[in-house]
Amino acid sequence: MTMNSQGRPSTPAGADSAVPETVTGNRGLQIEEALIFEQDSPGMSGVDLPAVPATPLRLGAVKPRGRVGLPGLSEPQVVRHYTRLSQKNYSIDTGLYPLGSCTMKHNPRLNEKMARLPGFGDVHPLQPVSTVQGALELMDALAHWLKTLTGMPAVTLAPAAGAHGEMAGMMAIRAALEHRGEAGRTRVLVPESAHGTNPATAAALGFSVDPIPAGPDGRVDLAAMEAKLGPDVAGIMLTNPNTCGLFERDIRAIADAIHGAGGYFYCDGANFNAIVGRVKPADLGIDAMHINLHKTFSTPHGGGGPGSGPVVFSEALAPFVPVPYVVHDANGFRLVEGAQVENGGQGTEVGRMKAFHGQMGMFVRALSYILSHGADGLWQAAGDAVLNANYVMARLQDTLSASFEGPCMHECLFDDRFLKGTGVTTLDIAKALIDEGFHPMTMYFPLVVHGALLIEPTETESKAGLDQFILALKSLAERAKEGDVAYFQGAPRLTPRRRLDETAAARKPVLRWTPASEPALAAE
Numbered sequence: 001m002t003m004n005s006q007g008r009p010s011t012p013a014g015a016d017s018a019v020p021e022t023v024t025g026n027r028g029l030q031i032e033e034a035l036i037f038e039q040d041s042p043g044m045s046g047v048d049l050p051a052v053p054a055t056p057l058r059l060g061a062v063k064p065r066g067r068v069g070l071p072g073l074s075e076p077q078v079v080r081h082y083t084r085l086s087q088k089n090y091s092i093d094t095g096l097y098p099l100g101s102c103t104m105k106h107n108p109r110l111n112e113k114m115a116r117l118p119g120f121g122d123v124h125p126l127q128p129v130s131t132v133q134g135a136l137e138l139m140d141a142l143a144h145w146l147k148t149l150t151g152m153p154a155v156t157l158a159p160a161a162g163a164h165g166e167m168a169g170m171m172a173i174r175a176a177l178e179h180r181g182e183a184g185r186t187r188v189l190v191p192e193s194a195h196g197t198n199p200a201t202a203a204a205l206g207f208s209v210d211p212i213p214a215g216p217d218g219r220v221d222l223a224a225m226e227a228k229l230g231p232d233v234a235g236i237m238l239t240n241p242n243t244c245g246l247f248e249r250d251i252r253a254i255a256d257a258i259h260g261a262g263g264y265f266y267c268d269g270a271n272f273n274a275i276v277g278r279v280k281p282a283d284l285g286i287d288a289m290h291i292n293l294h295k296t297f298s299t300p301h302g303g304g305g306p307g308s309g310p311v312v313f314s315e316a317l318a319p320f321v322p323v324p325y326v327v328h329d330a331n332g333f334r335l336v337e338g339a340q341v342e343n344g345g346q347g348t349e350v351g352r353m354k355a356f357h358g359q360m361g362m363f364v365r366a367l368s369y370i371l372s373h374g375a376d377g378l379w380q381a382a383g384d385a386v387l388n389a390n391y392v393m394a395r396l397q398d399t400l401s402a403s404f405e406g407p408c409m410h411e412c413l414f415d416d417r418f419l420k421g422t423g424v425t426t427l428d429i430a431k432a433l434i435d436e437g438f439h440p441m442t443m444y445f446p447l448v449v450h451g452a453l454l455i456e457p458t459e460t461e462s463k464a465g466l467d468q469f470i471l472a473l474k475s476l477a478e479r480a481k482e483g484d485v486a487y488f489q490g491a492p493r494l495t496p497r498r499r500l501d502e503t504a505a506a507r508k509p510v511l512r513w514t515p516a517s518e519p520a521l522a523a524e
């Protein structure tokens with residue numbers, strides 16, 4: 001196997017590969033090419049620019065140290081390079097993407113069309129308010145429907161992702177505690193089945209994180225939670241449905257207990273797609289909850305687009321909603337900013353979460369999704385998401401080991417007991433699944449079970465698509481049980497790259513190309 005100058009394996013085929021090696025290293029129409037810097041032909045250019053006039057440098061200490069070092073390439077070389085890179089992507093537009101907790105579902109193209117309307121796509125956040133009345137009205141309408149779907153009285157659209165929403169919610173909780181003169185409440189209860197961003201958010205804000213164990217049914221152990229309550233508890237951060245794909249049955253009792261102890265209830269609502277249109281979070285006693293527009297309301301995410309994590313607030317936290325938010329009066333729509341304190345001071349404590357008002361393109365897509373589905377459509381989408389996950393669960397539970405009994409919500413959780421004694425791991429199964437043409441499921445998360453495989457098919461997959469995925473997983477599980485360890489350890493075989501050292505890639509990423517002749521410059 002040849003390596004590139006960065007020590008990366010540059011040819012996909014290995015000695016044990018069943019696929020023949022080719023002279024070029026290409027595999028059919030999958031082209032193997034050098035890094036763009038290695039394709040450099042000094043002096044080559046795709047454009048014809050006039051010579052730079054000689055002018056004295058006035059940059060002082062920041063004057064250039066040498067050549068910038070861009071590779072010389074023709075236009076077709078550049079076009080091909082980036083087109084080929086784009087073809088190495090796996091996306092929801094190419095196939096099933098069963099990444100549990102991430103809700104990789106189809107984004108209807110109608111939403112894209114709406115987001116590209118010039119009145120939404122071409123506006124600038126610094127435009128005079130009188131020229132963006134439609135965009136503000138759209139934000140107001142989205143805020144209205146998010147409040148309606150959750151039953152909550154206040155919302156901020158600003159947060160740029162789910163984790164950012166958690167931060168907004170927990171900052172509002174802290175502001176409310178300070179307002180009550182109880183800033184000494186610094187402990188946050190976080191169930192073990194919570195998403196990892198929950199304890200991270202609490203810790204980032206200076207709270208101490210107190211874990212609550214999961215019961216044998218994968219849900220919060222109510223008695224263990226009650227035993228942790230005390231006068232220093234700020235609140236609880238609970239994910240519902242939780243990351244085991246289960247609805248927290250005791251959620252009302254949990255809300256009553258935390259309120260009884262003087263704390264607030266933050267709910268991670270990233271999995272709202274499982275219950276939207278069916279359950280109003282306000283009825284569950286929640287004080288703050290983020291909604292991932294890029295999950296529940298299908299706006300693209302991952303490599304495909306930015307996230308957006310609006311947060312809804314209860315009556316108790318509504319006075320602490322961050323700015324800006326849209327108001328409507330006789331003069332039309334406008335944003336309430338930090339300095340314009342209105343509604344009895346609403347918005348001053350937490351302030352702004354980010355520059356401007358949030359992810360406009362996501363607001364358009366989400367509202368388009370909500371309005372085109374309607375109440376009955378959202379109700380059905382949640383039901384179909386749960387149905388699809390239960391179909392996968394039911395078809396696979398005899399082959400894989402389901403972690404918890406009974407039906408699941410929008411995702412189903414398996415652990416690695418079915419691999420016991422085979423020498424094959426969860427990671428091996430995931431790698432072999434890539435050869436079968438599927439993006440792997442979420443692995444080794446949640447941490448409450450060993451070697452987790454968390455599958456979220458979403459409602460936008462057909463039965464035929466799910467059947468193929470199930471067939472692939474079943475055959476891999478059987479192969480593992482037959483003891484074909486070498487097959488798994490060699491996977492993936494059909495990808496542009498074989499199995500990489502993922503730990504080294506995460507811990508010591510090589511993010512910069514180093515020209516062989518100028519090591520000192522590149523190391524800076």
Ligand SMILES: *Cc1c(COP(=O)(O)O)cnc(C)c1O
Binds near residue numbers: 101161162270292
């Ligand atoms: C996705 C997710 C988050 C984080 O959302 P981001 O937009 O990725 O920051 C938090 N909690 C749960 C349960 C999630 O699924």
